[in-house]
Amino acid sequence: MTGVLEARDIVKTFAVTRDGKTSRVAAVNHVSLAVEPGEIVGLVGESGCGKTTISRIMIGIESADSGTVLYRGQPVVSRADWRALRREVQYVFQDPFTALCPTMRIGAALAEPLIIHRIGAPSERADRVAKMLEMVGLHPDVARRLPNQLSGGQRQRVNLARALMLEPRILICDEIVSGLDVSIQAQVLQLLIDLQEKLGLSLIFISHDLRVVRYLASRVLVMYGGEIVEQGASEAVFDDPQHAYTRTLLAAIPDHSRVPAPAHNLGA
Template identity: 70%
Template sequence: MTAILEGRNIVKTFTTRRGGQKHEVRAVGDVTVAADRGEIVGLVGESGCGKTTFSRILIGIETASSGTVLHDGKPVATKADWKALRRDVQYVFQDPYTSLCPTMRIGEALAEPLLVHGIGDKSERAERVREALSLVGLQGFIADRLPSQLSGGQRQRVSLARALMIRPRVLICDEIVSGLDVSVQAQVLTLLTELQASLGLSLIFISHDLRVIRYLCDRVVVMYRGEIVEQGPVERVFGAPESDYTRGLLAAIPDHSRRGEPRLGLRPAGHEGARLA
């Protein structure tokens, strides 16, 4: 099966200055990750491991030093190629407040991708906005609100709605629940699994939280210092990790059942439509 989206042998090097001299820092080193149709791929690792840089290269926010981005098996090389990719692949950012224009009403923000891609007239765009809000569980009056008038969970739902406006096949979700309360995290993740199932989306889900990866993803890619140290089906990686680094990450997961802290209320991946516990 040809992957919808693939980053192949991606290398990203940044040049910094220190003490008047140039130094090269390799953020991503020869990383290959692909997303098949309907698959949820988790990209996990500590902050600074290169997972966000890699994901931004997949959508063209960052440019790779070397390597190739492929869309439906074909290298993305020209402006036309990138435009076609961005019709199929949408990015959901970590902070929904800073990713939304504070002076733009929600309806305008949702309609903007349609304007950029020349989709529909004014009435058709308004209808698509209503449909998108309903899809993520928000009422139509939200279209007239400003981002500052919404809760964090509502803003993240708006970000998902905006990403879905042009009906992509792939969503790249970058730490989209890390700043939310545990109960709101569960609601957003439940919504995401429902959208993935109903729309047949492929997801690349970036997180430092292995509990979220375990419950949400089909396959996991573990990164450390810009490189992949382990990858495979979630059940195999979590059940029998091969890398010392992965074992260390798993050992660091808090045991909330012992400490009396709230657990993420989702069923493990493989259950139909993960739900709030």
């Protein structure tokens, strides 16, 4: 398996102390995953399955105990490698309320990556910020605001806009729509599809909501207990799940297009 961005055989363990004894628990256990140019990969699983950990390892926020992250076929090892990778791979955090600096105005937060990487003349930067805000469906006036003056949906768009300022080729999105209202969620999903189609952006889209992943991703990986238990094309995995866990997960999805079975048939 190769791709533009690839994680190969990643292992990450955490120390857990219970009853005075410390043991190591594998949060991610020999996981490999790759994303192709222009592809949307869905990574699904329940809380604690290791999906956030593997995604954070792929951008270098957390480090793996063993295994390699490769970008364009080259292992990413040194600080300089990570810096180069982060010019082209960006990460959108789950919680729109903690992912923005509370004291920094939106315009400054969006212009910062341009300043750091010396992109564009200082006079152009405000323009670029305004354009990006429009692209994610916000009014350019938002640049003057502080994060606490925005709603959750607006903040999540700002987060997305900030990650897009460096014009990345790959975006890793960690549960970015799960906290949003349905009508806003659909707007953000549409935006992601537009970005993929217009800019050829690749996405690693992490979610516990299989309905969203089914809609968005062409390929899906199902994680359980730190391991990938099933992967394949979305239609294949959703229509003909092979692993028992995938089937349980699919059966548990509340779906208004499906008439539920009477309660006594499901067993408590």
